[in-house]
Amino acid sequence: MKYPILLTLLLSAGLSSYSQTLTLPERQESALNGSQFVELVTNYSLTDRENEIYYQVMSGNVPDFQRNLIPVSFSETINTVNYTVTYYVLPDYLAIGCDTNYFLCPMSPLMAQLICNSTDCTMPTRKMVNQIWNASTVKLAPSTISPSPEMITIPVMNTHNITVWGQRSAVLETHPLGELVGGDKKDVVISNIIYGNPSPGRVVIYGWHQLNGTPIQPLYAGHEETYADYSHGIRLVQNTITINDEPNTITSVLQSADLYSLFSDENIISVPWYPSAEEPAIPTPQSIAVTRETPTSLRLHISENPLVNSYYVQLSDDGITFSETITLSPDNTVIEELEPDYLYFLRIAAVGMSSVSDWSEVLGAVTSTDIPNILIVNGFDREVQEILIIL
Numbered sequence: 001m002k003y004p005i006l007l008t009l010l011l012s013a014g015l016s017s018y019s020q021t022l023t024l025p026e027r028q029e030s031a032l033n034g035s036q037f038v039e040l041v042t043n044y045s046l047t048d049r050e051n052e053i054y055y056q057v058m059s060g061n062v063p064d065f066q067r068n069l070i071p072v073s074f075s076e077t078i079n080t081v082n083y084t085v086t087y088y089v090l091p092d093y094l095a096i097g098c099d100t101n102y103f104l105c106p107m108s109p110l111m112a113q114l115i116c117n118s119t120d121c122t123m124p125t126r127k128m129v130n131q132i133w134n135a136s137t138v139k140l141a142p143s144t145i146s147p148s149p150e151m152i153t154i155p156v157m158n159t160h161n162i163t164v165w166g167q168r169s170a171v172l173e174t175h176p177l178g179e180l181v182g183g184d185k186k187d188v189v190i191s192n193i194i195y196g197n198p199s200p201g202r203v204v205i206y207g208w209h210q211l212n213g214t215p216i217q218p219l220y221a222g223h224e225e226t227y228a229d230y231s232h233g234i235r236l237v238q239n240t241i242t243i244n245d246e247p248n249t250i251t252s253v254l255q256s257a258d259l260y261s262l263f264s265d266e267n268i269i270s271v272p273w274y275p276s277a278e279e280p281a282i283p284t285p286q287s288i289a290v291t292r293e294t295p296t297s298l299r300l301h302i303s304e305n306p307l308v309n310s311y312y313v314q315l316s317d318d319g320i321t322f323s324e325t326i327t328l329s330p331d332n333t334v335i336e337e338l339e340p341d342y343l344y345f346l347r348i349a350a351v352g353m354s355s356v357s358d359w360s361e362v363l364g365a366v367t368s369t370d371i372p373n374i375l376i377v378n379g380f381d382r383e384v385q386e387i388l389i390i391l
Contacts, residue, residue: 020069020088020238023119025060025306027098032061034097034161042154046226049154050111051280056096057115059306063095063102065177069238072135072180076262085262087241087250089124089132092168092181093233099177104161106232109188109203109225110277117276121236122190122250125272126219127265129187129207132235136182138175140167142208142216143184144231151229160230183209185233186217190254192266193221194274201225201275205232225274282307282352290365295340298365300333300348312349312356319345319362327351338367 032040037056041049069088076083094115095102109123116122124132133139143163150156164184191204202221208231209215217231239249243262253259254272285302293299302311308330314322315335326335338344345364350357 020071021067022062022069022090022236024058024062024067027060027062027064031059032056032097033101034095034103035101037061037096037103038154038158038161044154046108050107050277053096053105053107053111054114054277054280055307057094058118059304061096063097063099063177065099066090066092066095068178070135070180072131074131078259078261083243083259083262084245085241085243087128088238089180090236091178093185093235103158104164104185104233106157106185106228106230107234108228108277109194109274112188112234113274113276114279115234116236116239116273119236120239122239122273123188124235124237125190125254125264125266125269126206128237128263129189129235130209130215132180133182133207133209133213136180138168138171138179138181139209139211140164140181140183141211143167144216151231152227157230183211186231187235188232189219190269190272190274191219191221192269193219194225195271197221203227203232203274279353279355280307282350282355282357284357285311285348285350285360288348288360288363290346290363292365292368292371293334295367295369296336296338298335298338298344298346298367300328300335302330302333302348304330305350307352308350309353310351312351314347314359316345316347316362317343319364322347340367340369342367 041052044052068091070091071086071088073084073086076085093104094112095104097103112123143160145151145156145160148156167184168181186205186208189204189206191206193202194204195201201224203223203225204219204221205217206219207215208217237250239251241248241250241253243253243259250263251272253262254264254269257268260268283305287303289301291299291301300311300313311328311330311333313326313328313335314324315326316322328335335346343364343366345362347362348360
C-alpha cells in the first residue's frame with residue numbers, strides 16, 4: 001500500500017546553499033555567445049548541428065549561472081517507510097553562450113543523452129517535471145508559436161529564445177539568473193514509452209506548465225528520436241542523489257521495485273535512458289606547431305579540444321617512414337628522451353572516447369643545444385602563442 005506525498009517540495013533558499021555543480025570545463029573568454037552560435041549553425045545539417053552542440057557544451061560554453069545546480073527536496077512514504085529525497089537540477093534548460101547572451105538549445109534526445117552520459121546526469125521523468133515546476137521560484141507563462149515545418153529550424157528556435165529572454169529579463173531584478181525557472185519549455189523526459197512505440201525509438205515530451213499549474217503538453221511520444229522543435233528543453237538532473245542522507249542514483253531508483261514511485265508515476269522504468277548518439281568523430285589536429293623545449297625534447301602546441309583524451313605521435317628521420325606510436329596527454333605534450341641537435345619529423349592524431357582522427361600533416365623541428373632565434377611558420381594557422389620570435 002502506498003501513501004501520498006506527505007511533504008511538499010522544499011527549495012533551499014539562497015545561492016549559499018548550492019552544493020553541486022555541473023561537471024564541465026570553465027567557459028573560455030573566446031567562446032561563442034548565444035547569437036554567434038545561432039549564426040554558426042543556422043544552415044548546418046541536423047548531424048553537424050548536433051555535433052556542434054556537443055562540442056560547445058563539452059568545451060564549457062554554457063552560461064555561468066547554469067554551473068550551480070538547484071537542490072529539490074521532498075518526502076514521501078512508501079509502505080509505512082518515510083523517504084526524504086534530495087536531487088539537483090539545472091536552473092533552466094540547457095543553454096549555450098554567456099549570462100548576457102545565451103541560447104536555450106533544443107536537441108534530439110540522442111544528443112541530450114550523450115551529454116547526460118558525459119556529465120553524470122539524466123533527464124527528468126514526468127513526476128520530476130511536476131516537482132521541479134512546483135519548486136520553481138520563477139514561473140514563466142508558456143509562449144507558443146504556430147505549428148509549421150519551420151518549427152524544427154534554428155531561426156524559429158531562436159525566435160522563441162528571444163521571446164523567453166524577454167520574459168526572463170523582465171524579472172531579473174527580483175529573480176536573478178541562477179534561480180529555478182519553470183514554464184518556458186516542454187521537457188524531454190525519461191519514460192516507459194521511449195522504446196518500441198512503434199520502432200524506432202521515440203522522443204517523449206511533457207510539461208510546459210501554465211501559470212495555474214496545468215501542463216499544456218501531456219506525456220507524448222509521437223515523434224521519432226531524432227526530432228526536436230523550438231519548444232523542447234533539456235533539463236539536466238544530476239544522477240547522484242541522497243535518500244535519507246544515503247547516496248543513491250536516479251536511474252537505480254527508477255529500476256527498483258521498492259522505490260521507483262519516488263520518481264516515476266509510470267511504474268518501474270527498466271531502461272531509464274535514451275539510446276545515446278555516437279560521439280562526434282574527432283577532427284584531425286589543426287593549428288599545430290612543434291618547438292624545441294630542451295636539447296633533448298620537443299613541445300607540441302595544439303589548439304585545445306575538450307573531446308580529445310590523448311594524442312598519438314609518430315617520429316621520423318625522413319618524413320616518410322615513421323616510428324612506433326607515442327601517446328601524450330593533452331596536459332603534457334612534451335616529447336622526451338630525444339637525441340640532441342637532431343632533425344625530427346613528426347605527425348599527430350587526436351584520440352577521443354570512441355574514435356581516432358586521421359594523421360596531421362608532417363611537421364619538423366630540431367632539438368638544438370642552443371635556443372633558436374628564428375621560427376619558420378608554414379601558413380597562418382599555427383598555434384604560436386607565448387613563443388618568442390627573434391629575427
